[in-house]
Amino acid sequence: RSVRGGSALSRAMSSNQMDDHFASVFGAASADDAVFIPSKSFAGARAGYVFKSGSAGVGYYRDGVPEDGDEGGEPATKRARVEAAGRAMAREMDGAALLEEAEAAAEEKGGVGGVVLDLDLHGLKALLLGFEKKINKNQRLRVKFADEPEKFLESECDLDDEVKNLYAVAASPDLYPQFVELGAVRSLLGLLSHENTDISISVIQLLLELMDPETAVEAEEEMAAFVDAIIKEQGLELLVQNLSRLDEASTEDADGVHATLGIVENLSEIRPPLCTTLCEKTGVLKFLLKRLKVRKFDANKLYASEVLSILLQSDTENARRLGELQGMDGIDMLLQAVSYYRKRAPGDEDEQECVENLFTSLCTAMLVPANQARFRHSEGFELMIRCMREKHYAGTCALRVLDFATNANPSNGERLLEVGGLKVLFPAFMGKGVVKPKHVKRKRALNEKHATEEHVVAVIANMCLQMQLNLTDENNAGASKQKDGLARILAKFLESDLEKVDRLVELYDEYVKRVMHFDSQPLPEVDSDDEEDEEERADMHMARRLEAGLYTLQMISVIVGTVSIHSPKARDRLRNKLDQKDHTLSDIREVVVNFAQTLAREYEVAEQSSAKEGAGSDAKVREEATKKLEGDKQKLELVKSIAITFPVPADAGDAEGEA
Numbered sequence: 001r002s003v004r005g006g007s008a009l010s011r012a013m014s015s016n017q018m019d020d021h022f023a024s025v026f027g028a029a030s031a032d033d034a035v036f037i038p039s040k041s042f043a044g045a046r047a048g049y050v051f052k053s054g055s056a057g058v059g060y061y062r063d064g065v066p067e068d069g070d071e072g073g074e075p076a077t078k079r080a081r082v083e084a085a086g087r088a089m090a091r092e093m094d095g096a097a098l099l100e101e102a103e104a105a106a107e108e109k110g111g112v113g114g115v116v117l118d119l120d121l122h123g124l125k126a127l128l129l130g131f132e133k134k135i136n137k138n139q140r141l142r143v144k145f146a147d148e149p150e151k152f153l154e155s156e157c158d159l160d161d162e163v164k165n166l167y168a169v170a171a172s173p174d175l176y177p178q179f180v181e182l183g184a185v186r187s188l189l190g191l192l193s194h195e196n197t198d199i200s201i202s203v204i205q206l207l208l209e210l211m212d213p214e215t216a217v218e219a220e221e222e223m224a225a226f227v228d229a230i231i232k233e234q235g236l237e238l239l240v241q242n243l244s245r246l247d248e249a250s251t252e253d254a255d256g257v258h259a260t261l262g263i264v265e266n267l268s269e270i271r272p273p274l275c276t277t278l279c280e281k282t283g284v285l286k287f288l289l290k291r292l293k294v295r296k297f298d299a300n301k302l303y304a305s306e307v308l309s310i311l312l313q314s315d316t317e318n319a320r321r322l323g324e325l326q327g328m329d330g331i332d333m334l335l336q337a338v339s340y341y342r343k344r345a346p347g348d349e350d351e352q353e354c355v356e357n358l359f360t361s362l363c364t365a366m367l368v369p370a371n372q373a374r375f376r377h378s379e380g381f382e383l384m385i386r387c388m389r390e391k392h393y394a395g396t397c398a399l400r401v402l403d404f405a406t407n408a409n410p411s412n413g414e415r416l417l418e419v420g421g422l423k424v425l426f427p428a429f430m431g432k433g434v435v436k437p438k439h440v441k442r443k444r445a446l447n448e449k450h451a452t453e454e455h456v457v458a459v460i461a462n463m464c465l466q467m468q469l470n471l472t473d474e475n476n477a478g479a480s481k482q483k484d485g486l487a488r489i490l491a492k493f494l495e496s497d498l499e500k501v502d503r504l505v506e507l508y509d510e511y512v513k514r515v516m517h518f519d520s521q522p523l524p525e526v527d528s529d530d531e532e533d534e535e536e537r538a539d540m541h542m543a544r545r546l547e548a549g550l551y552t553l554q555m556i557s558v559i560v561g562t563v564s565i566h567s568p569k570a571r572d573r574l575r576n577k578l579d580q581k582d583h584t585l586s587d588i589r590e591v592v593v594n595f596a597q598t599l600a601r602e603y604e605v606a607e608q609s610s611a612k613e614g615a616g617s618d619a620k621v622r623e624e625a626t627k628k629l630e631g632d633k634q635k636l637e638l639v640k641s642i643a644i645t646f647p648v649p650a651d652a653g654d655a656e657g658e659a
Contacts, residue, residue: 275314305357359397366404408631514549
């Protein structure tokens with residue numbers, strides 16, 4: 001009513017009367033002179049004035065006239081405009097400085113992005129109380145308005161914010177035990193199955209942050225309590241099950257998959273035995289194999305290959321489980337994954353790493369005899385030979401798989417011969433390589449050469465041993481096949497004017513020098529006199545010697561022994577060539593004897609370990625262990641037989657006695 005009354009009053013007055021009225025009401029000396037006329041409320045329009053709240057308070061301000069301290073408006077002179085611009089710049093600089101000061105103060109107080117990081121028990125309880133309230137509110141609204149998402153959407157945004165607030169806990173690992181006691185882990189894991197996958201992804205990313213391996217080093221006991229709670233609340237199973245809900249066509253879901261794989265990797269560092277638990281109680285192996293079968297390369301495929309390699313190398317049991325997956329042949333799935341790279345070179349270094357991880361996983365799986373058989377039945381040898389023939393990046397990787405697949409497995413050695421393995425092995429043996437130069441960078445060329453030599457020599461040595469397994473047993477059904485196989489191998493060494501025999505001597509001389517160079521290096525000084533430490537250092541030193549070239553030297557010596565025993569023509573050529581390089585067959589025989597002694601020690605340790613672990617394992621595991629021991633024993637006996645029958649001059653001593 002007052003506004004309408006004011007309007008009527010305005011209409012009833014003339015212009016001069018209006019000026020006098022405002023002057024009398026607001027106490028201005030003269031309406032024309034007043035710059036500001038105070039008024040608690042709008043009292044109608046006034047010509048030349050604007051009603052607003054300004055520096056002098058609420059009222060009417062003369063239009064176009066700057067307020068006190070206000071630099072607004074366009075200054076009349078050039079100098080005034082310059083001064084106004086300077087003042088404006090000063091205000092911007094002051095604002096930036098104030099912002100920096102505010103951020104610094106927030107960091108001092110432990111705050112980043114609105115999340116308080118300097119957390120104590122009281123603050124933790126407050127955080128979790130708000131977190132639980134948001135969970136309950138969201139659940140209540142979802143039940144009440146199940147068909148009206150817009151009515152619970154805001155509650156889910158609030159819940160997501162509360163999850164992000166819990167990042168503060170990661171900066172205070174000393175509060176992990178209280179975090180567990182207050183039931184936060186149970187609540188978080190419950191959200192993994194939330195209908196909104198964005199919420200579950202936020203939880204996954206939070207868990208990844210909480211399970212940082214560096215934090216585990218700094219707060220070992222606190223992290224142990226947190227991981228124990230994850231296991232107790234079936235967090236491993238929930239994490240893997242949640243993977244099936246995520247669609248990697250969505251960037252957010254792809255990030256969720258990546259974060260989940262990150263959790264698995266972190267757990268493998270924090271508590272390595274959990275790798276076995278993961279493979280035993282979850283479907284992580286199935287997920288990884290299906291993910292790796294996808295041909296398109298991305299960050300998640302790389303991560304999946306890395307995690308699979310970690311899991312398989314952590315425990316031979318995991319390699320065994322890979323071959324026994326329900327409803328899936330794990331070895332065949334791996335072969336399908338690597339077959340994509342038979343004719344295709346990786347696009348970049350990340351994809352090269354992915355290929356390496358895939359073939360490493362395949363090699364690790366070959367440590368289980370049953371997987372070696374699955375590899376044979378799935379035509380793994382045929383695929384590896386095709387990879388070598390194509391001479392792409394996968395060629396050297398395939399050669400490494402053949403090394404593992406034929407080790408201590410005569411059936412696989414025979415299979416490799418049957419499918420034409422010698423046609424690709426001996427060109428590689430002669431140094432022609434299994435990868436075209438354009439696929440190998442210069443920095444990798446030397447390593448590629450040594451890797452090729454190591455694996456091709458090992459495969460040929462494996463077949464040389466296995467083809468002699470039943471030579472003296474005429475009643476054995478496999479004797480004829482093995483005799484034929486050995487003849488084919490010897491024929492390769494005798495062809496082309498014995499050039500491959502000459503190559504044997506070249507390789508022997510090269511690797512003798514490599515091992516001698518390693519042995520000439522001083523051993524690192526140690527302070528401890530503990531016997532266990534001494535044994536560990538001895539094992540590490542032997543491992544480094546093998547890596548420096550001793551293993552390849554042993555394999556070369558086995559081949560030389562086999563060829564010398566069964567071919568007088570090759571034996572004479574070997575003696576002549578060795579003499580030119582100041583070596584003798586007796587030197588090579590000594591390497592074979594030392595190799596047999598090493599195998600004997602390894603077999604003894606493996607036998608004791610198998611007997612100790614066998615009592616608590618199931619029948620299938622014991623059967624696998626027994627098969628592996630039998631294969632190792634066969635290999636040992638064959639190497640011993642070569643050492644005993646090695647042809648050396650009569651004055652070189654009693655060969656049989658020394659062996």
